[in-house]
Amino acid sequence: MIKNLYFCEHCRKKIPELGDIHFVEENSDRGFCSEQCILNFYKPYMQEIEKEESFFRSKLNLPEDEGHNELLGNEHYLELALNQPHEVWILENDLEQTFFTHILTLNVDSFTFYFILICTHVEGTPSFVFYRTLTGSEELVAKYRRDFRYEEQKSGDAAKEQGDEVSEEIIEEIELKKSSFLAHVLQLRSENDIPLEHFLNYDKFLERTVHNADEIYEYIDEDDEALKIHIKSFVEDKSSFFYIVVLMKIKDNSGRELHVPIIGFPSTDQNLYKYFATGKRLSENLKN
Numbered sequence: 256m257i258k259n260l261y262f263c264e265h266c267r268k269k270i271p272e273l274g275d276i277h278f279v280e281e282n283s284d285r286g287f288c289s290e291q292c293i294l295n296f297y298k299p300y301m302q303e304i305e306k307e308e309s310f311f312r313s314k315l316n317l318p319e320d321e322g323h324n325e326l327l328g329n330e331h332y333l334e335l336a337l338n339q340p341h342e343v344w345i346l347e348n349d350l351e352q353t354f355f356t357h358i359l360t361l362n363v364d365s366f367t368f369y370f371i372l373i374c375t376h377v378e379g380t381p382s383f384v385f386y387r388t389l390t391g392s393e394e395l396v397a398k399y400r401r402d403f404r405y406e407e408q409k410s411g412d413a414a415k416e417q418g419d420e421v422s423e424e425i426i427e428e429i430e431l432k433k434s435s436f437l438a439h440v441l442q443l444r445s446e447n448d449i450p451l452e453h454f455l456n457y458d459k460f461l462e463r464t465v466h467n468a469d470e471i472y473e474y475i476d477e478d479d480e481a482l483k484i485h486i487k488s489f490v491e492d493k494s495s496f497f498y499i500v501v502l503m504k505i506k507d508n509s510g511r512e513l514h515v516p517i518i519g520f521p522s523t524d525q526n527l528y529k530y531f532a533t534g535k536r537l538s539e540n541l542k543n
């Protein structure tokens with residue numbers, strides 16, 4: 256009977272069916288019985304975010320109210336800011352709580368405004384909006400561009416998208432590296448590991464592993480290629496796994512060095528982890 260015992264995180268009421276629990280945060284088992292409980296639970300967060308905005312505004316000498324509240328209240332813009340924002344920024348704290356900042360740029364009467372909203376995501380889509388604000392100030396919107404920008408990129412395709420900035424030769428090299436790593440992974444995989452056909456569901460962990468890894472290793476491979484391995488552990492649906500990303504150092508056409516992810520995949524296999532956790536461990540803590 257304990258096996259099916261669920262309580263609302265806010266009012267502690269028993270929730271009879273697993274399917275009736277509302278989840279608000281990714282990778283969190285915090286569940287609620289109703290919209291009202293979600294609101295009440297997150298109220299302190301909302302208040303802090305509001306205080307923070309006031310603080311930003313006073314530092315920048317901006318008025319609390321820039322007007323244009325009709326834009327902020329516009330359902331269509333809200334919809335766009337939720338589902339088709341121009342920028343998404345991810346903030347992750349040390350408890351691995353993740354907040355998303357969506358920014359939608361609006362051009363109204365030859366003025367540029369930024370519709371900013373802070374929310375959580377569940378399964379890659381916005382689930383709960385903590386806050387929304389609107390500003391015409393570049394400086395204010397800059398404060399919300401933190402910690403790292405989320406860009407939907409499938410492993411390896413990053414460089415292709417920058418096609419005009421990276422030479423054909425390098426793209427080919429990346430492709431080769433990618434297939435050789437993939438072959439390696441397939442060879443080394445244990446049968447009990449996460450099935451290959453589920454890998455797509457884990458793509459969302461790539462960006463977080465790249466930008467906020469638990470461990471980073473650096474080594475030069477047999478082709479003299481400088482590689483970085485980023486590893487981060489996650490818990491989802493009560494089971495834990497690693498996400499491993501291999502990045503390769505390349506130079507773009509202007510000679511700038513960058514690391515592009517060539518492959519990213521999840522695993523529950525300690526041996527595969529050990530295989531990739533190799534080379535020189537970088538001690539710098541990227542979180543700070």
Ligand SMILES: [Zn+2]
Binds near residue numbers: 265268287288289292
């Ligand atoms: Zn409740």
